[in-house]
Amino acid sequence: MAKHFFPKIGTIRFEGPGSTNPLAFKHYNADELVEGRPIKDHMRFAAVYWHTMRGTGADMFGGGTANRPWNTGECSTKEAIERARAFFEFATKLGIPFYCWHDRDLASHGRNLREANAQFDAVGRELKKLQRDTGVRLLWGTAQNFVHPRYMHGAATSCNADVFCFAAAQVKRAMDWTHELGGQGYVFWGGREGYASLLNTDMKRELDHLGRFLHMAVDYKKKIGFKNPFLIEPKPKEPTKHQYDSDAASCLNFLREYGLLEHFQLNIEVNHAWLAGKTMEHELEVAGAAGVLGSIDANMGDYFLGWDTDQFPTDLYLTAKTMLSVLKYGGFKHGGVNFDAKVRRESFSEEDLFLAHIAGMDTFARGLKIAAKIRADGRLDAFVRNRYRTWDSGIGKKIEDGKATFADCERHALKLGNVSGLESGRQELLEAMFNEFI
Ligand code: XUL
Numbered sequence: 356m357a358k359h360f361f362p363k364i365g366t367i368r369f370e371g372p373g374s375t376n377p378l379a380f381k382h383y384n385a386d387e388l389v390e391g392r393p394i395k396d397h398m399r400f401a402a403v404y405w406h407t408m409r410g411t412g413a414d415m416f417g418g419g420t421a422n423r424p425w426n427t428g429e430c431s432t433k434e435a436i437e438r439a440r441a442f443f444e445f446a447t448k449l450g451i452p453f454y455c456w457h458d459r460d461l462a463s464h465g466r467n468l469r470e471a472n473a474q475f476d477a478v479g480r481e482l483k484k485l486q487r488d489t490g491v492r493l494l495w496g497t498a499q500n501f502v503h504p505r506y507m508h509g510a511a512t513s514c515n516a517d518v519f520c521f522a523a524a525q526v527k528r529a530m531d532w533t534h535e536l537g538g539q540g541y542v543f544w545g546g547r548e549g550y551a552s553l554l555n556t557d558m559k560r561e562l563d564h565l566g567r568f569l570h571m572a573v574d575y576k577k578k579i580g581f582k583n584p585f586l587i588e589p590k591p592k593e594p595t596k597h598q599y600d601s602d603a604a605s606c607l608n609f610l611r612e613y614g615l616l617e618h619f620q621l622n623i624e625v626n627h628a629w630l631a632g633k634t635m636e637h638e639l640e641v642a643g644a645a646g647v648l649g650s651i652d653a654n655m656g657d658y659f660l661g662w663d664t665d666q667f668p669t670d671l672y673l674t675a676k677t678m679l680s681v682l683k684y685g686g687f688k689h690g691g692v693n694f695d696a697k698v699r700r701e702s703f704s705e706e707d708l709f710l711a712h713i714a715g716m717d718t719f720a721r722g723l724k725i726a727a728k729i730r731a732d733g734r735l736d737a738f739v740r741n742r743y744r745t746w747d748s749g750i751g752k753k754i755e756d757g758k759a760t761f762a763d764c765e766r767h768a769l770k771l772g773n774v775s776g777l778e779s780g781r782q783e784l785l786e787a788m789f790n791e792f793i
C-alpha cells in the first residue's frame with residue numbers, strides 16, 4: 356500500500372459559513388455558481404510545489420522549523436518521487452485542481468546538468484502518472500534559474516555566456532515537461548535578471564541578451580508545438596537591487612521594444628506589486644488594459660515589512676478588488692489563482708499547510724462573491740461611466756475618435772469661456788459603498 360503523509364487528514368469539504376471546523380471550507384463551495392459559472396472554474400486554484408513541499412521555514416536568522424517528512428535531505432530520485440506522491444496526496448485531499456513547479460524543486464541539481472536532467476525526467480514520468488490517477492493538472496511550469504551558484508550574476512542576463520547556455524538548457528527541458536504534462540502555461544520569473552550595482556553592469560547588453568533568450572524560447576515553443584501562453588511575472592527587486600521585469604508597465608515596454616508582446620501575457624503577484632509600490636489592482640489594470648492579464652500569484656505581504664513575505668492571502672479587501680479586476684477582464688482562460696504563498700515559520704506542522712490553503716481559498720471565494728455582488732449592484736460601474744460622460748458625445752467623442760485638432764479644442768474652449776459643472780470624485784462615498792459588500 357502506498358505510504359500516506361497526511362494520515363490524520365481526510366478530504367476537506369465545504370461546510371458553509373456557520374462551520375467552526377478548521378479543516379473545512381466555509382466559503383469555497385466549488386460547484387456553486389457565481390455569474391453563471393462554478394466557483395472552481397472562476398478560481399482555477401493552484402498549489403505551488405516550492406513553498407509547499409520544499410519550504411523549511413528557514414530565514415536569515417535561523418534554520419528550518421517545519422515538519423516535512425518528505426524532505427530527507429537525500430537528494431535522491433527515490434526521495435524526489437516520494438515527495439511528488441506526498442504533494443498529490445495533499446492536493447487531492449484539499450480538492451485543489453492545479454499545481455505549479457520549478458524544475459529544481461521537483462528534482463535536485465545533481466553533480467552536473469546530465470544528472471539533474473536524469474532526475475527531472477524520472478520525476479516528470481511520475482508526475483504524469485500522478486496527474487492521471489488524481490485528475491490534478493499542471494497550471495504552469497518554470498525553470499529555477501536563480502538558486503544554483505552559477506546564477507550569481509543572473510541567468511539570461513549573466514555577464515558570462517556559458518551561464519546563458521545553462522539557463523537556456525534548463526528552460527528548454529522545463530518547457531518540454533510543461534508541454535508533456537499538459538501545462539496551461541509556462542512562466543518566466545527573472546530571479547536574478549537585474550543588477551546589484553550599475554558600476555559593473557552593461558544594462559543595454561543584458562537587456563539585449565534577455566530579449567534574445569525569450570526569442571529563442573518562442574522559437575522552441577513553436578518547434579515543440581506548445582500552444583499555451585508564455586507569461587512573465589514582474590517583480591521589482593529581491594534578490595537583486597533592481598530586476599528588469601520591475602512591474603507590469605515595464606514588462607510591457609520591454610516586450611514591445613524587443614518585438615515579443617504578441618507571445619507573452621503577465622502573471623501578476625500581489626507581494627511583487629506591493630514591492631513595486633503599487634497595489635495589486637493597479638497591476639491588474641495595467642495588464643488587463645493591455646489585454647495580457649494571464650494569471651495571478653496569490654499571496655500578500657506585511658504592511659510593516661518591506662520584503663517578499665509571501666503570506667497566504669487573508670485580506671478580504673485585497674481578494675475582492677483582485678476578483679473585481681479579474682471579472683472585469685473576462686476571468687481566467689489558461690491562468691488561475693496560484694498560491695505562491697508560504698506558511699509562517701511558527702506554523703510548522705503539516706496540518707498548517709492545509710489550514711493556510713483553506714484560509715486562502717475561502718478568502719478568495721468570498722472575494723469573488725463580493726466582487727460579483729458589486730457588479731450586480733451596478734452603482735460603482737454607473738458612477739465611473741457617468742464620470743466620463745462628456746466623452747460620449749460632442750467634442751469629447753470627436754477627440755476619442757481621433758477627429759479633433761488642437762485648433763478644434765481651442766475653438767471649443769473659447770466658446771465656453773470657462774469650465775463649469777465639474778463634479779466631486781466622491782472617493783469617500785465609494786469607499787463606504789465598497790464596505791457595504793464586505
Ligand atoms: C519569487 C516568485 C517565484 C515565481 C516563479 O518571488 O514569485 O516563485 O512565482 O519562479
Ligand code: CO
Pocket residue numbers: 588624652695
Ligand atoms: Co510568484
